[in-house]
């Protein structure tokens with residue numbers, strides 16, 4: 001099987017006065033697993049539909065491999081698809097649904113049967129080959145759709161919320177299957193989800209979308225550890241966002257009533273400091289080099305392996321932090337006065353949303 005990279009080049013899509021995609025630019029390497037992540041309406045499905053050929057770009061170009069595909073119908077783009085809108089054929093059995101792409105390609109009977117069995121085994125549906133789609137659960141249908149999409153070893157596989165109908169356990173199982181499939185076959189995958197955990201778990205790179213554009217694209221670790229903006233920091237996981245006040249010289253963190261060293265080349269007017277909850281810890285006092293401050297606990301949420309705390313700073317700003325529990329750790333109580341601290345290196349400058 002050949003593996004193809006792809007690129008969106010300044011692709012825009014307008015529906016009347018709505019701009020669903022706005023000069024969208026992205027290059028994906030052959031074999032890469034890239035996820036489009038973003039809130040409802042940010043343009044994820046539009047980007048995938050245009051790549052698949054189900055919608056036409058208003059302007060711009062799309063390349064799969066070296067070839068522009070914008071003039072090709074969906075079936076000539078040679079991509080596998082698991083789309084909610086691209087449902088199973090209701091009058092065909094599971095076996096025939098899955099075999100369909102091979103019949104289109106005139107694959108011989110023996111090879112076809114072997115291959116259908118193999119992919120049905122992969123999605124744990126080998127005993128369901130003779131069922132009709134209306135005799136399956138939503139999750140089973142999604143797995144048949146996945147089997148049908150991958151059966152012809154497509155160089156590019158597109159998936160739009162393929163796991164949304166599954167319960168948590170099955171969802172995690174299918175995530176592993178998709179990861180295993182990708183590691184084994186190495187095709188290029190474009191995956192759409194609004195589940196950030198799923199995006200971080202599966203992808204080589206995540207493109208965080210906002211109003212038809214990419215707000216940030218990077219590895220899951222880059223996106224989580226080094227968000228470039230308040231939008232990305234708040235969309236991926238939870239964070240504490242501190243405002244910077246004061247003039248030149250040292251920066252004044254308003255919420256904590258304290259000063260920190262400025263970061264070169266960063267405009268404090270347009271910048272906040274994002275500190276992830278797990279980077280803030282209770283401290284004994286006087287920790288060298290740490291930013292430390294007083295707080296009062298307002299909420300203690302026990303989560304098994306860790307505890308999630310909510311607190312307020314002396315000037316009433318809300319804070320969140322979490323602690324992993326060592327053996328015999330005493331849980332703090334709501335109302336406790338504590339001292340918290342973080343390493344200044346864990347405060348990431350992020351562009352503030354313009355009000």
Ligand SMILES: Nc1ncnc2c1ncn2[C@@H]1O[C@H](COP(=O)(O)OP(=O)(O)OP(=O)(O)O)[C@@H](O)[C@H]1O
Nearest residue numbers: 015018019020039040041042043044045046047194
């Ligand atoms: N056929 C259409 N006609 C008019 N507007 C559309 C059409 N399809 C999408 N839009 C608009 O384009 C924008 C992007 O929609 P899109 O479906 O790409 O978002 P999404 O990020 O996939 O959202 P969701 O997570 O809800 O599926 C939205 O404002 C949507 O209302």
